[in-house]
Amino acid sequence: MSGPPPQAWLNALLVLIEKCQLGLLWLWHALGLTGTSHGQPAWPWARRIAGETLLIDLALARQVGLSLCALAFAVLAVAFAIAWRRGRPMLLAAAMLALLLAPWPQASLLLGPASPTSFHASPTRFAVDAIALGQRVYTQHCAACHGHDGRGEGPLAGSLPQWPPTLASPLLARRADGELFWHVLSGMQDRRGQQTMPAFRGELRDREAWAVIDYMKALSAANSADGNWPVPLRLPEMAIRCGDASPVALSHWRGEQRVRLVAVDGSAASLPYEDPRFVTVLVTPDGRAPAQVPRFRAGCTATSTQAWQAMAAIAGLPPAQLAGTQLLSDRAGWLRARGTPGSAWSDADLVCVSGPAAATRAMPAGIDGLTALLLRMDAEPVRFVKGGFIH
Known part of the structure; x- marks a missing residue:
């Protein structure tokens, strides 16, 4: 029986390290030991644990993971020793042995330079x-x-x-x-x-x-060279109006439904059909919904006048050539595929691939390109951590 793939345990380790550092920062701030910088708690130290180093040095990452396991074991052993008097010597000895045998990494390799805003979160929501x-x-x-x-x-x-x-x-x-x-x-x-x-x-x-x-x-x-985006992107945040309903944020569907953005020139003939597998959102040059939406055609429209320009920037196209382009996200809100006008969906449209084995993953025979693409997106979730990511 094989163990979990390296992406899984490494991503879990990076998430744990990030959450621990964020927790320490907020504790320091709550105790009044650090102030604020640009409106958020300031990281008070000149160094931090460098997740980006662990990402490229698996041997160091394994050292950190094993050392954390040893530390967790030692803490549990001490806790049991406090409660169990008869087994206290044995448990304390086991805790000390675990700490002695742990492959503690060198601080010079594990730590990287930090700034007061190292753990700041962007307030823009990628809008x-x-x-x-x-x-x-x-x-x-x-x-x-x-x-x-x-x-x-x-x-x-x-x-x-x-x-x-x-x-x-x-x-x-x-x-x-x-x-x-x-x-x-x-x-x-x-x-x-x-x-x-x-x-x-x-x-x-x-x-x-x-x-x-x-x-x-x-x-x-x-501008990625090989078509696989080096930076995983969220769906850009924007206000969406469906029919006569009040506008809602595009992130409203995050975690529940896939989303397809389609750049249309506003004419009814260019409107795509609705598809129950995802929410279809029209992006128009002026942020206005088409005057008439035929039955079974997509009717949700981005209301922002900046949505067209932002989608063109992501797609790498001049705004005048954007019409017909599609961007498809997974249920978690990560943009995963880009469709070109007049072409059927296929694996070649993937722009966010999350594993080396992705190209060889077998798909059921007899299914269309879009269905295969959706199945692959569901089977290969994006794993992302600020300052170090598996993509």
Whole structure:
């Protein structure tokens, strides 16, 4: 009998480490031992456990996992020893032996640099308005160095002491949002103290800094080299109106139903049919619902005028060429596939693959491409942790 795949136990370890550090941060803040930074509790230490290091060093991750198991065993043994007097010497000896035999990792390998905002959560919820704002900020302040496509080949890149990193890589996803936010406002320096990225603290408000991070995520997906997004993306948040009902947030369906976004030009002939396997949401250039929706056609529409621009940014298309493009999410709200106009769904449309064995997974014979795609999405959930992820 084989054990769980590496993705499962490693993801569980990363989640545990993140929750423990967040719990410690909130405890420190509740006790008044740390203040706030940009409206959220500030991480008070210069180091943190680096989940991104554990992601690429499985041997170190196993050391951490085994050491945590030994620590948990020791705590339980001490608890039982307190309650059971006769077995106390044996239990205390077992606890000490477990701690002595644990493969404790070196602190220099386990810990990485931290900033006061390392564990900050973005308040934007990856909303379409934030993506559109981030695109304007990026064009004005970032494209000259990072390039309009995010590949680090802007017109000023060659004049910098260090070439800007490409955003179309897993590098962006392996940095916590809070640390990206800190670097946008405070800049970056190399090991010699030489500035490699200017600080924008005096030029950008907090809202603009968070928004440009959202746009960088969309840009990373849009310009991925092999079609598999290096950064897992949530469905962008937007208000949805279905018929005459009051608008609801798109996240209303998260955890319950898949969602399909379809860019339409507004004519009734271009409206897709409803499909009970997912909620279909129309995205139009002006945020208005079609004047007439024929029977059995999708009638839920994104009301934001920024939804078209944000969807184009994620799809990597000029807004004028977006019509007919589709984005499909799983039940957890992760965008998983991108459909092109006039083409049937197939495995080639997957943009978020969550395991090396995905390509060889067998599917039942005789089913259509869309059904096979949905089954594969359900069977291969996205596992994601800030500062380190399995994708």
